[in-house]
Amino acid sequence: MATAAEQTPMLTEQIREKIRAYIPRYPSKRAVTLPALHIVHEHFRCVPFRAMKEIAEILEITAAEVHDTMSFYGFFPQAPIGETRIWMCRSISCMLTGGEPLLEHACKRLGVHSGETTSDNKITIEFAECLGICDFAPAALADDGRIFGPLDEAKVDAMIEDVRAGRQEQGLA
Amino acid sequence: MAEFEPVLSRNWNVPDSHTLKVYESRGGYQSARKALTTLDPDKVVQIVKDSELRGRGGAGFPCGMKWSFLPKDRKETFMCINADESEPSTFNNRILMERDPHQLIEGIMLGCFATKASTAYLYVRFEYINAYRILERAIAEAKAAGLLGKNILGSGFDLEIYVHRGAGAYICGEETGLIESLEGKRGWPRIKPPFPAIEGAFRKPTVVNNVETLCCVPHILERGADWFKSIGTPKSYGPKLYCISGHVNKQVCVELPLGITARELIDVHGGGVWKGRKAKAVVPGGISMGILSGNELDTKLDFEDIRKPGCLGLGTAAVTVMDDQTSMVDYLYNTARFFAHESCGQCTPCREGCAWIYKTMKRIKGGGGRIVDLDVMLQLANNMGIMPGTTICGLADGAAWPIKNAMAKFRPEFEEYIKTHQSGPKQITELQEAIFQGKTPAISGPSLPVLNAK
Numbered sequence: 344m345a346t347a348a349e350q351t352p353m354l355t356e357q358i359r360e361k362i363r364a365y366i367p368r369y370p371s372k373r374a375v376t377l378p379a380l381h382i383v384h385e386h387f388r389c390v391p392f393r394a395m396k397e398i399a400e401i402l403e404i405t406a407a408e409v410h411d412t413m414s415f416y417g418f419f420p421q422a423p424i425g426e427t428r429i430w431m432c433r434s435i436s437c438m439l440t441g442g443e444p445l446l447e448h449a450c451k452r453l454g455v456h457s458g459e460t461t462s463d464n465k466i467t468i469e470f471a472e473c474l475g476i477c478d479f480a481p482a483a484l485a486d487d488g489r490i491f492g493p494l495d496e497a498k499v500d501a502m503i504e505d506v507r508a509g510r511q512e513q514g515l516a
Numbered sequence: 517m518a519e520f521e522p523v524l525s526r527n528w529n530v531p532d533s534h535t536l537k538v539y540e541s542r543g544g545y546q547s548a549r550k551a552l553t554t555l556d557p558d559k560v561v562q563i564v565k566d567s568e569l570r571g572r573g574g575a576g577f578p579c580g581m582k583w584s585f586l587p588k589d590r591k592e593t594f595m596c597i598n599a600d601e602s603e604p605s606t607f608n609n610r611i612l613m614e615r616d617p618h619q620l621i622e623g624i625m626l627g628c629f630a631t632k633a634s635t636a637y638l639y640v641r642f643e644y645i646n647a648y649r650i651l652e653r654a655i656a657e658a659k660a661a662g663l664l665g666k667n668i669l670g671s672g673f674d675l676e677i678y679v680h681r682g683a684g685a686y687i688c689g690e691e692t693g694l695i696e697s698l699e700g701k702r703g704w705p706r707i708k709p710p711f712p713a714i715e716g717a718f719r720k721p722t723v724v725n726n727v728e729t730l731c732c733v734p735h736i737l738e739r740g741a742d743w744f745k746s747i748g749t750p751k752s753y754g755p756k757l758y759c760i761s762g763h764v765n766k767q768v769c770v771e772l773p774l775g776i777t778a779r780e781l782i783d784v785h786g787g788g789v790w791k792g793r794k795a796k797a798v799v800p801g802g803i804s805m806g807i808l809s810g811n812e813l814d815t816k817l818d819f820e821d822i823r824k825p826g827c828l829g830l831g832t833a834a835v836t837v838m839d840d841q842t843s844m845v846d847y848l849y850n851t852a853r854f855f856a857h858e859s860c861g862q863c864t865p866c867r868e869g870c871a872w873i874y875k876t877m878k879r880i881k882g883g884g885g886r887i888v889d890l891d892v893m894l895q896l897a898n899n900m901g902i903m904p905g906t907t908i909c910g911l912a913d914g915a916a917w918p919i920k921n922a923m924a925k926f927r928p929e930f931e932e933y934i935k936t937h938q939s940g941p942k943q944i945t946e947l948q949e950a951i952f953q954g955k956t957p958a959i960s961g962p963s964l965p966v967l968n969a970k
Contacts, residue, residue: 368676368678369678369718370718370720371699371700371718373699373700373701374698374699374700374718375700376700376701377680377681377682377683377697377700378680378681380683381642381681381683402700404700408700408701411701411702412700412701412702415685415702415703415860416682416683416684416685416703417684417685418642418683418684419683430643433850433853434604434605434803434850434854435604435605435762435799435803435836435847435851435854436604436605436761436762436767436836438846438850439762439763439836439838439842440762440763447950457950471643471684472602472604472686472854472857472858473603473604473606473854474643475601475602475606475607475609475610475641475643475644476607476610477604477605477606477607477759477761477762477834477836478607478759478761478767478768478769479767480761480762480767484643484645486645487645488645488646488649490646493767
């Protein structure tokens, strides 16, 4: 028996339209899976199972296929993340220049574990493998595109303040 | 040799270098205009073949030859541009895309014209957020100016470039992994043959090229194959973007002729090793390429010479410097963790091998190592990868190489570490474990039991 919640689609017509706009780009509809996941993620800050089911309907594939792709990438969370996500690099250049203790420092400052979101819902902090910003090592990246580095404890504190103040999408080089 | 003149990076420090106006004012799109209006696609392939341009993504496969593998009777061709640059300490493609996106677009135009591809997918890793925005804007600009779209410059050649964003997977930088990911599947590399040139994206003939490789193409067409071959060392021609990071005074990306020595790169372009120290070891081209010891710094960083001291290859030419106070155990631990995290899990030797090497390194680092562990790791390393023929792609070779090199060059240090670091049941530091688990110990302790605890 379908509940009321199941009958109301999770993805609005606007989101569906955004996803459909990608279909002409590729010879197969399935290729839109990753763009669709990104669109949903951008909107909800997570990819719930119901959204995957609805993506599958739009792309005429099975929900399992969407889930298969989604779960391969460590990128898409099932529960909403904070307003801004910060990745702190732990790969070789950042490790050599002292990146790992800085993640611990940032977590302490935020009062959360790596991979969690602050209680004011502003920041999710995670470690990452090389972010390709080694010229700033030890470095961190916010998911609005801001690069922070080279970091030390004071700069991590400043970064947290900056990110807490809100996203800056226009920050182009 | 004449004074080296940088070409790939020539616009980087020009204000607004990402705009079409600035790019054209500096001679941009002239090669594309020339090629599209006066040359035959096969002629473009021939020029690139003559230049002996080798792929800049890691394997160093000759670009022109790759293009000529496409079947002659093909109806449709796809071009994929690999901008999923995830090799640790590599960032040259990011700078190329952020500071000079039109150079890449011109390279894509020429590549597609030569291979008769009318659709190009630019696979950019998600983390390059600014590069993605800049590229989208640059593509729109080029399209508005009639440089992309239908019947470009009246040549009858059509081209659309679509940016496809990745989602944080190292393996999607492998060409068939990239194709699978593009098709909306998990990024598992395919068994070859068939090679992408025969059956690639959407089962059509496909060319996969690296960003930097394509960025070289407009310059080759402008200045000729002979100019290109006048730069660099035999079999490794042309300019190359070297990234320098780690324990140096200046972490930068510089354009130099192929074949510069590691020593010159560090001392002249990286400002020397930091804090006045000496280099103990240098990663020559991203961590999967192995390691050069401090007394091998005069090795030329090109496609051929780098193999002499036992490295896997030039890779991405991303040089990471480690000073004389770095522990090789930390280095190997870091690389083992990286590959254990990034192995896609398709082939058993790689999935299990990387995981076991990581666990072993974790135990050694934590003070529970045995001398025999070094031999076990070496045995694992010798049996995983394309070279021993046990995996589909080269990720496992990359995971094995740091171990092979570290054991050949720094084994006494590992033995010494194992002998002097025996702290019973204590494993790696709590922080190290926590970072792997994604938890912070200072607050709640590790979320999973520590593996191999006695």
